[in-house]
Amino acid sequence: MHITITQICFGVLSFIAILGGILMIFSKNPVYSVLYLIITFFAIAGHYILLNAQFLAVVHIIVYAGAIMVLFLFVIMMLNLNKETEPHKPAWIQIAAVIAGGIMMVTLVGALKGADQIALHKPNDVNIGLTSRLGTVLFNDFLVPFELSSVLFLAAMVGAVMLAKKNIH
Amino acid sequence: MSAIQIIPLNWYVTLSAILFGMGVLGVLFRRNAIIILMCIELMLNAVNLLLVAFSAQHSDPNAQVFVFFIMAVAAAEVAVGLAILMMIYRNSKTTDIDFLNRLKW
Numbered sequence: 001m002h003i004t005i006t007q008i009c010f011g012v013l014s015f016i017a018i019l020g021g022i023l024m025i026f027s028k029n030p031v032y033s034v035l036y037l038i039i040t041f042f043a044i045a046g047h048y049i050l051l052n053a054q055f056l057a058v059v060h061i062i063v064y065a066g067a068i069m070v071l072f073l074f075v076i077m078m079l080n081l082n083k084e085t086e087p088h089k090p091a092w093i094q095i096a097a098v099i100a101g102g103i104m105m106v107t108l109v110g111a112l113k114g115a116d117q118i119a120l121h122k123p124n125d126v127n128i129g130l131t132s133r134l135g136t137v138l139f140n141d142f143l144v145p146f147e148l149s150s151v152l153f154l155a156a157m158v159g160a161v162m163l164a165k166k167n168i169h
Numbered sequence: 170m171s172a173i174q175i176i177p178l179n180w181y182v183t184l185s186a187i188l189f190g191m192g193v194l195g196v197l198f199r200r201n202a203i204i205i206l207m208c209i210e211l212m213l214n215a216v217n218l219l220l221v222a223f224s225a226q227h228s229d230p231n232a233q234v235f236v237f238f239i240m241a242v243a244a245a246e247v248a249v250g251l252a253i254l255m256m257i258y259r260n261s262k263t264t265d266i267d268f269l270n271r272l273k274w
Contacts, residue, residue, distance in 0.1 A: 006175045014184050021188060021211055025195040030204060037207050040188075044214055047184075051173060051225040056233055060217075063240050068210065068247050075251050076203060079258050087200040087265040094198060101194025108186035113179065124174055125228040137230045138237070149241045156245035163252035166259075 009050055017043035029083045030076045038069050053129035173225040181222035188215035202257075202264045206250050213243050 020040035024033045041064045048057035089097070127133055138146055188211060195208030217236045224232030258264055 004175055010176050010180065014180075017184070018187060018191070021191040021195075024204075024207065024211070025191065025198055030201060033204055033207065037211065040211065041214065044218055047181075047218055048221055050176075051221050053221050053225070053233055053236075056221060056236055059237065059240060063244055064210075064214075068244060071247060071251055072203065072207060075255065079255075079264065081201070081203070081264065087263075087267065089198070089200055089267075097194060097197035101190055101197055104193055105187055105190025108190055109183050112182045112186055128224065128228055128230040129233060133230050134233055134237070138234050141231070142234050142238075145238060149238060152245055153241065156248050160248040160252040163249065164255045 006050065009046075013043045013046045013050070016040070017047070028086055030081045030086060031073065034069055034073050034076060037072075038065050041065050041069070048129075051129070052126050055129055055131045055134050173222065178222060178226055181219065185215045185219040185222070188212075188218070200265050200267055202254055202266050202269075203251075205266065206247065206254070210243060210247070213239060 017040050020036045020043065024036040024040065027033050027036060041060065045057045045060045045065075048054075048060060088094075192208045192210075192212030192215065195211065196205050199205055199208070217239055220232045220236050220239075224230065224236075254264055257269065261268060
């Protein structure tokens with residue numbers, strides 16, 4: 001089988017993503033977990049670039065690596081969680097979790113194996129991930145959901161401030 | 170030239186299934202509620218990756234707008250979830266979910 005450079009890129013990015021996820025689950029220190037998850041998110045952003053979704057790749061890095069994971073990191077450091085305070089499940093529950101998760105993974109992979117046979121092969125358009133195309137779709141077909149998501153953000157912001165505030169009278 | 174013409178869609182489906190399964194495994198495996206929230210983020214990202222792969226396959230930009238909305242909802246969810254966890258920590262001095270199984274302090 002002839003292996004192209006794109007397939008090598010896919011393999012490397014997938015390996016980094018899966019390795020980051022495994023290290024995230026099994027590392028003892030919560031701060032390391034956050035850092036490994038950031039590596040996974042960067043690998044997924046690489047996948048987006050490979051799939052010609054350039055706008056989403058940039059938004060993914062800004063939102064996840066730039067905002068969400070920094071929020072996680074700040075909360076973990078503010079609560080001063082570290083290796084000593086980290087709670088662990090009993091060994092038999094951990095083994096049961098690994099078996100259950102592994103069985104679910106195998107089932108999903110097996111069940112979705114023939115997915116590309118139902119896929120339609122339309123003429124390939126490489127420009128769908130560009131900002132101008134996505135902006136046109138977003139502000140024509142999805143204008144109401146877009147405005148609703150801004151209301152959702154406002155509600156989430158007020159709710160977060162309300163919940164995290166110390167003394168509310 | 171898009172990667173979807175060279176790489177079979179099956180590979181993306183398999184990768185997304187593995188990432189989703191790892192998220193489920195993390196939720197079952199860990200006791201720290203913050204790590205569990207991170208595993209939920211991993212599951213959301215597996216779904217996002219699959220949506221983008223199918224969007225490239227079908228040359229359909231609607232799926233990418235969906236991914237955009239999923240990211241927005243995930244950001245809001247994390248902000249509120251972490252605020253709730255902060256409040257729980259302030260009241261019970263722990264983020265261990267096995268301590269919180271009584272639904273009271």
